[in-house]
Amino acid sequence: MAKSKIKYKSKLLEDLLVTKEVIIACGPGGVGKTTSAAATALTIALNFDKSVLVLTIDPAKRLANALGLDGIGNKEIEVTQEVFKAANMNPKGRLFVAMLDTKESWDTLIKRHAKDEATVEQILANPLYKNITSKFVQSHEYIAMERLYDLHSSKDYDIIVVDTPPTRNALDFLDAPDKMADFFSSRLLKWLIAPYKSRIISIASKPFYQIADRVLGNQFLQDIAEFFIAFQSMYDGFVLRAESVKKLLADSRTSFFVVSTLEQVPALEARFFVDELLKRSLNLDAVVLNKVLPEHFRSKNEAETAKSIKENSEKLAQLLENEKYSKSLFEKVLTEIATSFLNFQKVALQEASLENEFTDMVSLATKVPFYSKSINDLESLEELGKLLWVKS
Amino acid sequence: MDSILDTKLLFVTGKGGVGKTSVATGLAFLASGAGKKTLICEVDPKGDLARSFECAATPYGGIEINNKLRAMSMDTESSLREYLRLQLKVPVIGRIGPVAKAFEFVSTAAPGVREILTVGKLLYEVRNNTYDLIVVDASPTGHIVSQLAAPQALRELVKLGPVKSQTEWMIDILGDPNKTGVIVVTTTEEMPVNETIELTKKIKQNTNVNLSAVVINQVLPELFSDDEEAAFLSLFEKDNQEVLSQNISGSPNAVLEAAQLAVTLRRLRSEYLEKLRDNLDKNIPQIYLPYMFNKLTGLKSVKATAQALFDEIN
Numbered sequence: 001m002a003k004s005k006i007k008y009k010s011k012l013l014e015d016l017l018v019t020k021e022v023i024i025a026c027g028p029g030g031v032g033k034t035t036s037a038a039a040t041a042l043t044i045a046l047n048f049d050k051s052v053l054v055l056t057i058d059p060a061k062r063l064a065n066a067l068g069l070d071g072i073g074n075k076e077i078e079v080t081q082e083v084f085k086a087a088n089m090n091p092k093g094r095l096f097v098a099m100l101d102t103k104e105s106w107d108t109l110i111k112r113h114a115k116d117e118a119t120v121e122q123i124l125a126n127p128l129y130k131n132i133t134s135k136f137v138q139s140h141e142y143i144a145m146e147r148l149y150d151l152h153s154s155k156d157y158d159i160i161v162v163d164t165p166p167t168r169n170a171l172d173f174l175d176a177p178d179k180m181a182d183f184f185s186s187r188l189l190k191w192l193i194a195p196y197k198s199r200i201i202s203i204a205s206k207p208f209y210q211i212a213d214r215v216l217g218n219q220f221l222q223d224i225a226e227f228f229i230a231f232q233s234m235y236d237g238f239v240l241r242a243e244s245v246k247k248l249l250a251d252s253r254t255s256f257f258v259v260s261t262l263e264q265v266p267a268l269e270a271r272f273f274v275d276e277l278l279k280r281s282l283n284l285d286a287v288v289l290n291k292v293l294p295e296h297f298r299s300k301n302e303a304e305t306a307k308s309i310k311e312n313s314e315k316l317a318q319l320l321e322n323e324k325y326s327k328s329l330f331e332k333v334l335t336e337i338a339t340s341f342l343n344f345q346k347v348a349l350q351e352a353s354l355e356n357e358f359t360d361m362v363s364l365a366t367k368v369p370f371y372s373k374s375i376n377d378l379e380s381l382e383e384l385g386k387l388l389w390v391k392s
Numbered sequence: 393m394d395s396i397l398d399t400k401l402l403f404v405t406g407k408g409g410v411g412k413t414s415v416a417t418g419l420a421f422l423a424s425g426a427g428k429k430t431l432i433c434e435v436d437p438k439g440d441l442a443r444s445f446e447c448a449a450t451p452y453g454g455i456e457i458n459n460k461l462r463a464m465s466m467d468t469e470s471s472l473r474e475y476l477r478l479q480l481k482v483p484v485i486g487r488i489g490p491v492a493k494a495f496e497f498v499s500t501a502a503p504g505v506r507e508i509l510t511v512g513k514l515l516y517e518v519r520n521n522t523y524d525l526i527v528v529d530a531s532p533t534g535h536i537v538s539q540l541a542a543p544q545a546l547r548e549l550v551k552l553g554p555v556k557s558q559t560e561w562m563i564d565i566l567g568d569p570n571k572t573g574v575i576v577v578t579t580t581e582e583m584p585v586n587e588t589i590e591l592t593k594k595i596k597q598n599t600n601v602n603l604s605a606v607v608i609n610q611v612l613p614e615l616f617s618d619d620e621e622a623a624f625l626s627l628f629e630k631d632n633q634e635v636l637s638q639n640i641s642g643s644p645n646a647v648l649e650a651a652q653l654a655v656t657l658r659r660l661r662s663e664y665l666e667k668l669r670d671n672l673d674k675n676i677p678q679i680y681l682p683y684m685f686n687k688l689t690g691l692k693s694v695k696a697t698a699q700a701l702f703d704e705i706n
Contacts, residue, residue: 029407029408029409029532030408030409030410030581030583031409062582263409264687264689265409266409294649294650294653296646296649296650297646297650299646301642302642302646302647302650304641304642305640305641305642305643305644305647306647308640308641308642309636309644309647312639316639316640319635319639320627320632320635324622324623324626325619325623325626329619329620329623330623332620333620333623333624333627336616336624336651337615337624337647337648337651340615340650340654341646341651344650344653344654346685346686346687347685370653374582374660
């Protein structure tokens with residue numbers, strides 16, 4: 001491992017970036033999770049002799065452009081040396097990117113677990129397959145974790161940075177492997193399959209079928225049963241896999257960081273997330289507070305200055321007036337900027353109080369100031385990475 | 393624009409974090425204030441409505457917010473039980489127990505079942521004319537289309553059975569622009585704008601539901617006109633800086649910087665706003681809501697949003 005001269009915001013952060021094998025970014029939607037994950041991966045690739053993969057859920061075109069790629073697909077692709085060179089960067093490691101394609105990942109999974117070619121075909125051809133895989137037991141969340149496990153076991157990458165799906169229920173992806181295992185061992189699956197398979201309906205499942213028949217119609221139930229009979233043959237593979245995925249999430253080489261903005265609703269969701277990760281004794285190593293207004297917006301002194309500008313706007317305008325700009329113009333501008341400051345201070349003060357609640361929970365909170373540019377190239381992504389992890 | 397509140401059923405959707413619940417609660421509050429008997433329904437029960445209205449948890453059966461407004465949370469098991477009782481005359485006493493659990497599964501697994509139980513309940517209330525207006529704090533952009541298209545999907549999937557005939561009247565109500573509409577909420581940020589553009593296209597392609605309006609939330613004020621901006625920039629000149637420093641308490645730098653940031657922010661966002669306008673069907677009404685610098689919570693926030701909607705609609 002190359003020793004880096006860069007000063008990280010803390011020793012812990014450097015450890016986080018280097019000693020972990022899986023780094024999972026989680027948090028509410030719309031707070032910059034995908035970009036933070038990509039910036040983190042880039043920071044690692046630039047500064048350490050590591051192969052880093054960023055696995056994204058979001059098909060963000062802009063991110064692909066920023067990385068010099070035409071698009072990001074299910075298969076991992078490397079960000080080329082030419083792209084780095086063009087941006088005047090000389091990475092010590094290598095950077096790979098992949099996007100999670102739920103349908104394709106499910107197909108791969110089926111092909112791996114099915115006992116024979118015929119079963120694969122039978123499942124993939126089932127008209128309900130696509131619908132079911134996209135809906136059932138949080139299949140999107142499950143497949144994300146499954147893919148992560150797969151990539152991790154391949155040992156092709158030293159570090160994998162994962163961007164999680166913006167679930168409304170923050171727990172979904174943590175519970176997905178369990179739910180999958182539960183489902184396969186459930187009586188429910190037996191019920192769904194039994195009558196079709198053996199034509200014997202047990203007393204316990206009879207009411208279910210009576211109602212289901214009336215509500216859904218017999219044909220539909222048969223379609224479902226047929227699908228799950230094929231699916232059930234993969235039971236052992238799935239349950240084992242789900243167990244392994246769960247183990248990986250709890251492993252000491254896996255690290256979570258929660259991304260949030262300091263707005264009420266996202267902060268509430270993120271705090272809930274922090275709680276849950278701690279409750280499950282998963283390795284929550286950092287909280288990223290994104291898009292925070294600059295520190296001086298919170299200052300009382302500056303507010304006094306703004307008020308003083310507002311109160312003296314007429315007098316000041318008189319002094320400023322010149323042949324280009326009239327007194328009334330200046331007066332309006334001065335009032336406007338003072339009001340604007342005071343408005344933003346209200347927001348900044350709320351941010352401050354939300355921030356306190358986070359720092360009470362996690363020792364490692366890293367703040368990213370409001371970033372007024374769009375992140376559309378490697379340079380801006382690198383800059384964000386520095387804001388995230390590197391001491392200025 | 394007034395006609396939005398004259399529909400019977402409004403689905404309010406949007407990317408997470410754009411203020412979907414604020415707009416939904418604001419609309420419901422506005423409608424009830426105008427004397428309409430209103431129901432607001434939270435589709436993904438997270439307690440957002442209880443927080444907004446500062447009331448107890450909102451059950452499936454609803455809770456009274458004021459004499460014109462009720463709030464409820466969707467619950468597919470309750471919806472199923474109600475459906476069985478009302479539509480199929482299947483007596484269901486107490487909990488359906490394991491059968492409900494089975495349905496819980498079927499409804500997650502089978503395409504459209506969970507969605508139909510959600511949308512079906514709301515459409516049932518429309519058909520019965522229980523309320524003048526039902527506002528739905530609907531699923532976020534990723535799931536709303538499958539919800540709105542559920543009756544059609546189910547009609548194609550289920551070959552027989554009473555459900556098939558039930559889908560017919562549901563499709564009729566959903567497709568009637570006088571009765572049903574969708575409101576998409578967005579902010580002027582990149583991802584919400586992109587998702588909104590995509591969603592409006594998908595709604596048109598995959599559902600028969602009318603798009604009533606796009607609400608553009610958290611719009612930052614335009615700080616300066618062109619000549620004002622020029623005058624503002626001249627404040628950074630050395631002489632002018634001195635004038636300011638000598639006549640106010642403290643240094644003006646931070647305040648000037650803040651104004652600069654406000655201008656940049658607004659400008660950055662106006663690019664996305666332009667993109668949104670360019671890509672939206674010109675016939676879809678656009679409703680602009682200002683950024684609320686006062687961070688209100690609960691009922692105060694609902695009232696402020698209702699007021700802002702009122703100002704914009706009238």
